[in-house]
Amino acid sequence: MEPDPDRTRAFGERLLGMLTGGMLTMLIGIGHRTGLFEAAAHGPVTSAELAERAGLHERYVREWLGAMVTGEIMEYDPADGRYSLPAAHAALLTGATSRNVGPAASSMRTLGSVLPQVERCFTDGGGVPIAEYAKVSAGGLGETWRYIYDEHLVDGFLRPVPGLLDRLRTGVRVLDLGCGTGHAVNVMAREFPRSTFEGLDIAADAIAGAEAERAxxxxxxxxxxxxDAAALAPAEPFDVIMAFDAIHDQAAPEAVLGLIRDALAPDGVFLMVDTNFATRLEDNAGNPHAPLSYGISLLFCVPTSIATGGTGLGAMWGQERAREMLAGAGFTDVEVLDTPRPQNCMYVCRAVAA
Ligand SMILES: C[S@@+](CC[C@H](N)C(=O)[O-])C[C@H]1O[C@@H](n2cnc3c(N)ncnc32)[C@H](O)[C@@H]1O
Structure with a gap:
C-alpha cells in the first residue's frame, strides 16, 4: 500500500524540525561554552563587536549568528547590521541559574562523544565506563544540578518533607550516596551547621572536586x-540518607537499596530523587520530557551501569518499578512528592516497624 502522502509530508516537516533542533542544540552549546550568549546579552552588536566582546574570531561568530537569527534565537537589524538577544531568550540562555539551558545543550557534546562506543555496545554488548564521559567534560553533566541545589535544595526538596528541616537544624547524621561533585552536601552543611554530612561516590575525580569545594x-x-555504595556498612546509622539521581545508575540498585535501609536509624528517612516517569512505555507517551530522558538513559545510564557489571536498569525504570524495589528493600512507607523539576520526583521512604 502507498503511504499516505499528507502523513509523509507532515512527518518530513517534523524531521526537518528535528534536524534543525539538533544543529541548533550543538550551536547553543558553542554559545554557552564560548561565552557568546553572555556577551550578546549586553546589548545589540555587530558581528565584529560581538567577536571582540567575547574574544573570538569574527568569521566564526558571524556564521554562528546566521544560524542564531534564522533559528529565531537572536534577532538581526539589517539597517545597522546589529544582532540582539531578546531579554526573554537571554533569561533561558545566560546566567548561573538552572533556567539556563546552555549546560544541558553542552552535555549533548559529552553524550555525542561516546556515540561510537555506545553503537559498538548495540552489536557487541558490554558498556561504556564513566571515565570515557569525564574525558570530554569533567562534571559537565552535573552543571545544571549545581544550580538546582543552590536555588531549590532547601526550599524545594527538603522543606516539603514533614519535620525534616527541624531535624536538620537540631543536628542529625546525613549521608548523600552517589554525591558526585558534592555540591548538595556542601550547600546543606553550610545551611545546617549542627548536622554532619557525609558524601560518598565511586568516582575519585568527583570526590576530589567535592573536597576542594568543602575546603x-x-x-x-x-x-x-x-x-562503592555496594559496600555501604556505616559504623553508626544515619538519620537521613539521600540519593540524587544516583540509584538507577548503580550496578546493583536492589542490593544498594537494601544496604541503605540497613544503614538507617529506626526513625530515619531515605530521600530518593529520581526521574519522574512511568515504568510502561505506553504510559510515557505524550510526556514531553520522555524522549530526552530515554536518550540520556541510552547514552549514559544504561552503558555506565552495564560497564560496571550491572543490568542497565536505566533512567526510565519508572515509579511502579521503583516502588516495587523500595518495598523489596523493606521500605514499608513510601510517599512520592513532586519536585521543582517536572522531570524528577522524590520518594520519601521510611521503614515502619510492623
Ligand atoms: C547522575 S550522577 C548524580 C551525582 C550527584 N548526586 C548530583 O546530583 O550531581 C550519579 C552518581 O552516582 C555515582 N555512582 C554510580 N555508581 C556508584 C557506586 N556503585 N557507588 C557510589 N557511587 C556511584 C556516579 O559516580 C555519579 O557521580
Missing amino acids: ALGLSNATFAVS
Missing part, C-alpha cells in the same frame, strides 16, 4: 569519601 567554603561538618 574553600571552610566547612567542618562535611566529609567526602571515594567508596
Whole structure:
C-alpha cells in the first residue's frame, strides 16, 4: 500500500524540525561554552563587536549568528547590521541559574562523544565506563544540578518533607550516596551547621572536586569519601540518607537499596530523587520530557551501569518499578512528592516497624 502522502509530508516537516533542533542544540552549546550568549546579552552588536566582546574570531561568530537569527534565537537589524538577544531568550540562555539551558545543550557534546562506543555496545554488548564521559567534560553533566541545589535544595526538596528541616537544624547524621561533585552536601552543611554530612561516590575525580569545594567554603561538618555504595556498612546509622539521581545508575540498585535501609536509624528517612516517569512505555507517551530522558538513559545510564557489571536498569525504570524495589528493600512507607523539576520526583521512604 502507498503511504499516505499528507502523513509523509507532515512527518518530513517534523524531521526537518528535528534536524534543525539538533544543529541548533550543538550551536547553543558553542554559545554557552564560548561565552557568546553572555556577551550578546549586553546589548545589540555587530558581528565584529560581538567577536571582540567575547574574544573570538569574527568569521566564526558571524556564521554562528546566521544560524542564531534564522533559528529565531537572536534577532538581526539589517539597517545597522546589529544582532540582539531578546531579554526573554537571554533569561533561558545566560546566567548561573538552572533556567539556563546552555549546560544541558553542552552535555549533548559529552553524550555525542561516546556515540561510537555506545553503537559498538548495540552489536557487541558490554558498556561504556564513566571515565570515557569525564574525558570530554569533567562534571559537565552535573552543571545544571549545581544550580538546582543552590536555588531549590532547601526550599524545594527538603522543606516539603514533614519535620525534616527541624531535624536538620537540631543536628542529625546525613549521608548523600552517589554525591558526585558534592555540591548538595556542601550547600546543606553550610545551611545546617549542627548536622554532619557525609558524601560518598565511586568516582575519585568527583570526590576530589567535592573536597576542594568543602575546603574553600571552610566547612567542618562535611566529609567526602571515594567508596562503592555496594559496600555501604556505616559504623553508626544515619538519620537521613539521600540519593540524587544516583540509584538507577548503580550496578546493583536492589542490593544498594537494601544496604541503605540497613544503614538507617529506626526513625530515619531515605530521600530518593529520581526521574519522574512511568515504568510502561505506553504510559510515557505524550510526556514531553520522555524522549530526552530515554536518550540520556541510552547514552549514559544504561552503558555506565552495564560497564560496571550491572543490568542497565536505566533512567526510565519508572515509579511502579521503583516502588516495587523500595518495598523489596523493606521500605514499608513510601510517599512520592513532586519536585521543582517536572522531570524528577522524590520518594520519601521510611521503614515502619510492623
Ligand atoms: C547522575 S550522577 C548524580 C551525582 C550527584 N548526586 C548530583 O546530583 O550531581 C550519579 C552518581 O552516582 C555515582 N555512582 C554510580 N555508581 C556508584 C557506586 N556503585 N557507588 C557510589 N557511587 C556511584 C556516579 O559516580 C555519579 O557521580
